[in-house]
Amino acid sequence: MGQSVFLGMSGGVDSSVSALLLQQAGYDVSGVNLRLFHNEDLGECREKTCCSLADAEDARAVAARLGIPFYVFDFSQVFRSTVIADFISEYEAGRTPNPCAECNRSVKFGALLERALALHGEFLATGHYARVERDETTGRWLLKRGVDRSKDQSYFLYMLTQDQLSRTLFPLGALHKTEVREIAEQNGLVNAKKRDSQDICFAPDGDYVSFIQRTTGHPSPTGDFVDQEGKLLGRHKGFVRYTRGQHKGLGLSIEPPLYVLDKDPATGTIRLGPDSALWTRVLTAENMNWISVPAITKPLRVTAKTRYSQQESAATAEALEGGVLRLTFDVPQRAVTSGQAVVLYDGETVVGGGTIVQ
Missing domain, CATH: 2.40.30.10 (Translation factors)
Structure with a gap:
């Protein structure tokens, strides 16, 4: 019996090939699909997310083909209280959050790793394009870029601790995406040609404004657009709708073009200025x-x-x-x-x- 590893399986090609590679390397692999939402959390968007029922079934089908145990862990409560709560509070405070990094911190390498260890797992694995190595000189665990620079996801993993890195496997770190799809096709995996998810998982099509309004139960407060001197330029349609550097969608016919410089949550004011600022x-x-x-x-x-x-x-x-x-x-x-x-x-x-x- 090989070392025990729990693998997060989303139903996509990356985690599916990770399962195959770990199995071939002699690990005792268990696949885990994370339930991060309930239907009432997503409304009409639930079938568009990367965590839909269809994705879970794809993950289950791959696990069955490989003959590995498959579990579904309901982490919707921790996801809601960490990732979603942080996402909403940050936008309402005038900042732009990074939900993928927070999910890695709180859910995947937080709650999931804890559960894996509690079940006597030795490692947690994911389909991220990154690498973990040990520096034999310093004794520190290192996080390195994925070999495929176009897919490298080390940016979203910067919060991993030494203990977490010591227990983490990234089977795809040395591969390019094209190689991953070839492996999936050669081994008859159902999702070999499945497209990658590009959106925030709980805000399909990038419509985070509707998600925030549906979750909070109220529209984002409107307020003033002002210039760098505080002069009124017009009214905006909702504080959370705008991010620093944004030009499109301001609804102002002003030349030269203006961009969002900063936001004041206390007054709901959004300050605009030239690109040079x-x-x-x-x-x-x-x-x-x-x-x-x-x-x-x-x-x-x-x-x-x-x-x-x-x-x-x-x-x-x-x-x-x-x-x-x-x-x-x-x-x-x-x-x-x-x-x-x-x-x-x-x-x-x-x-x-x-x-x-x-």
Whole structure:
């Protein structure tokens, strides 16, 4: 009997191929599908989410084909009290949250890992495109990028602790997506050609505004658009509808074009200005999690990115009092947004990351 591993299975091709690869490597694999919603949570959107009944059945079918145990864990309560609660409160506070990172923190590598260990599992595995390695010199566990840079998901995993990394397997870290689909097709997996989910799982089609309104039971408060001097420009349609850097959908016919600069939750006011006002070289972040080092005690040269989809840029990281990070980029960055994650890299290795404050 091999080492016991619990694998999160969403019904997609990535987690399905992960199950196959773990089984071939000699692990004792158990598949787990997470129930994160109940029908009343999703209304008419429930069949569009990545956690629909059809997805769960795809996961079950793959587990049956591979002959591995399959479980469904109901984590809807913890998902609602952490990921969804954080998502709504952050938007209402004028920030832009990162629900995928929070889900990894609270649900997948929080509640699910705890459950796996309670059931005498030795490892938790997921279909993320990332790698875990041990630095034999320092003894620290390292989080590294996935080999397929176009699919690399290390940005969403920056919060993993040393203990969590020591118990985590990423079977796809050394593969490209095209290879994963080929493996699935060669082994007759039902979801070999299934498209990837691109949306926030509880807000299909990106309609997070409707989700927030349905969940809170009230529309987002309206308020004023003002310019950089505080001059009234018009009225907006709801505080949570707008994010820093946004230009489309403002409903204002003003030239030159204006962009969302910041939001004041106390007054419901949204300040607009030119694109040039969106660029900055310096940010601060809190809730830092360090991976490749226990902490930084002097300025450290890194590359960093402030959103998943961007290329990282060279910067200098400095520790301030209270665990706060100051990051100074070599060149200005556009629309750095509070609430989002900033992740620091040293080549292929994640140094650490945290939540942008300003």
